[in-house]
Amino acid sequence: MVRTYREYFNRNFTKDKYVQFLRVLGEDYPPITIRFAETPVFIPEDLKNQLIEAGEEIIKLIKQPDFKALTDNAIPKEWIVPNENDHPHFLAFDFAICKDEEGRLVPRLIEMQGFPSLFGFQAHLADVYKETFELDELADFSPFFHGIDQQSYIALLKKVILGPFAPEEVALMDIDALNQKTAIDFFVTAKHLGIRILSLTDIFKEGNQLFYIEQGKKIRLRRIYNRLIFDEVSTQQELFKLSFDPRDELDIEWITHPNWFYRISKFTMPFLKNEFVPETRFLNTIEVIPSDLENYVLKPLFSFAGMGVIIEVSKADIDAITDPENWILQRKVNYEPVVQSPDGLVKAELRLLYIWPDGEEPQLCINLARLSRGKMIGVRYNADFDWVGGTVGLMAQ
Structure with a gap:
């Protein structure tokens, strides 16, 4: 997404370097079963600033005094765990990378969770990309936000965990x-x-x-x-x-306390009203079904890894649902293919990862990225492609 960096990377990319990257990534660890992409994502300054702003808008909602009351119905009654604390220790917000009417790259919220993600691994992943593909010759890249470095990041993880x-x-x-x-x-x-x-x-x-x-x-x-x-x-x-x-x-x-997995989830999205969040409504609150259902996606509240999502929605799909209070209807976002691979453009998603120490403010620390050529982001939708999979966003310092 930063042309000079992308051109440098692609010009110097070889399959042998990618094989070396995978070897170094897994050294001293058991075999890795996740597919990792051939490239990191180079995040431009304007997009980085928008991502930061989008995350702050979500956190404003989470910090509202009535947030727990707002999300009490998010937790399935059979899975309520006692002794819940005041806030989650980890947050993860997923954004599709899209383009607006003026052609500007913009983030659009897809998913959110009050649950740990690959907080330990992402720093390691960034280091191996930089080392294997000799990126330090190009710029001082970092996966971290707000001046955090590897040492201070690990110290924060230790403090919280x-x-x-x-x-x-x-x-x-x-x-x-x-x-x-x-x-x-x-x-x-x-x-x-x-x-x-x-x-x-x-x-x-x-x-x-x-x-x-x-x-x-x-x-x-x-x-x-x-x-x-x-x-x-x-x-x-x-x-x-x-x-x-x-x-x-x-x-x-x-x-983090298990209840936060449900409180901060797809359930939270209908309460967010800003430019970074696509229109999202609980299915049971919709009095008139939109006539342009091809522009919507139907998602179950209580599922993970994309399970149960209906991309091509029909009225029959909606009529067949017996528990509409457990579903959301969300306006589709159009992922813009923005990462140039050797044989075409690839779609990208960026996940912001926050750590929230007790008695302090949530801190945006690091990111996770995923590349896709399929209908959805995720392994099952990209099994037969290359230049897809897990990766990390790097920002020039």
């Missing part, structure tokens, strides 16, 4: 942690913080306290850096009997 506890008292938890597609992020995070990576069934309860076993020793957990999405475990709740049920009263601190 570890808090006052020893690393062995904190665990990153997922349903089957070591076999998740995003496990590379888990390993990078553990390397920086010294915390344990535990699957749900590695943890057991005694009274209201949680423990795990390491080298024959029982160790008490004080904090869980939660990466478990309840949608994934909803049909496997017998696992709770082998471990613990997060909905019990527990003497544990959540980073």
